[in-house]
Amino acid sequence: xxxxxxxxxxxxxxxxxxxxxxxxxxxxxxxxxxxxxxxxxxxxxxxxxxxxxxxxxxxxxxxxxxxxxxxxxxxxxxxxxxxxxxxxxxxxxxxxxxxxxx
Numbered sequence: 525x526x527x528x529x530x531x532x533x534x535x536x537x538x539x540x541x542x543x544x545x546x547x548x549x550x551x552x553x554x555x556x557x558x559x560x561x562x563x564x565x566x567x568x569x570x571x572x573x574x575x576x577x578x579x580x581x582x583x584x585x586x587x588x589x590x591x592x593x594x595x596x597x598x599x600x601x602x603x604x605x606x607x608x609x610x611x612x613x614x615x616x617x618x619x620x621x622x623x624x625x626x
Contacts, residue, residue, distance in 0.1 A: 530579045531570070531587075539583040539603065540610045545574050547611075553604065559596075562589055567596040 534542075546556050556572040558580050566589030573579035583603060590596035 530576070532573060532579050532581045533584050533587050534581055536583045536585055536603065536606060539571060539581060540607050542571060542574060542581055543607050544610065544614070546572075549574075553607065557600065564589075566591055567593060569596050569600050 543553050543556070547553060558570045558572060560568040560570070562568060568582075568589050569586055570580040570582040573581050586599050586603065590599065
């Protein structure tokens with residue numbers, strides 16, 4: 525959707541993994557959110573790729589311009605909730621592994 529960057533469309537799960545990677549490297553998730561206002565004032569939200577900073581990663585379910593900020597940020601909030609849920613699940617798995625080793 526842009527001449528200034530490369531678009532990469534992936535699944536929601538892959539975006540969550542990307543955001544977990546950014547977090548594991550000490551970056552706040554909001555620092556990698558990319559918000560684009562298109563010529564017709566619609567909004568598109570993506571995320572900086574970790575390996576190629578010229579690439580913007582879009583979740584396939586969010587790879588559509590939103591007509592207002594409410595819709596765009598509601599979708600972003602839902603994705604961040606999915607990230608939180610994935611982080612909780614990862615922590616439970618890590619705790620179970622530690623418990624099994626002791």
